Amino acid sequence: MDLHGLVEQVVSGLGFELVDFETSPRTRLMRVFIDIERGITVDDCAAVSNQLTRVFEVENVDYDRLEVSSPGLDRPLKKAADFERFAGEMIQLRTHLPMNEGNQRNFSGVLKGFVDGKVVLSQSDGDIEIPLEEVEKARLVPQF
Template sequence: MLAVMQVGLSSPFFICGGVMLLFELLEPTLAGMGYELVEVEQPSPGKLLRVFVDKQDGGITLEDCVAISNHLAQLLVVENVAYSRLEVSSPGLDRPLKKKEDFLRYQGEMIRVRLRIPCDGQKNFVGKLHTMQNDILTLEIDGELRQIQLSNVDRARLVPKFG
């Protein structure tokens, strides 16, 4: 699902603050609406702004994206955030796992992990997320358990289920 809105604004907010400040602005707003902010992307300051959202019960609908887009458009004007187009979307079937809570929520699911520093000469792993305790992921890969420090995870995503 995707909602797109175009606006002509310019401001030093985003240029000075970066994606993290924008994430911190949007996260409590979306939580108050009953949604989870998964990711924010703005490849070029003042240009396209992508916001990926999720919700636990039933996922995101087009109506959710429209409601969020309308709400955020007003918030971004009030906060004087520079962007030319706003896209609000679900994170997709290959949802990124970013926070500890994500790893806890998706225990038992197949995930794809890319490491910052290779482990046994390998940076990419696909396996079943067995547990996440004390900042250590335990993946079941080909029947064997492998532990990975959460701090060494560069990217992690769910492996989509089809059928």
């Protein structure tokens, strides 16, 4: 069974975006991170949790604990659409392997967007393009 696909179908069916989905086999924990343009409320999390619980019961999904929450202010960026949507925001990014002459893996700067399969990041010393498949993880940096 494609558990990620099932969760994504339920979440999107309720009008939310599935930001991330994590499972922990040892503790049989499922974490679901949802978002919507207006922001997430406790009632939104409860609604998604209740619907997922019903679907898991019908589909015989075995788990001990389900957590549904917003992605937070330091939201992870995973899909190409995320890098397009949050253009102009400050981000931190880590690559799978070192890049450029400095063997650098950690980058931060203003996200300029997503062009031709590459994340474009503006840094103080110029722009850098990082292929999406090289991105290990990326997050928004909250500005206060």
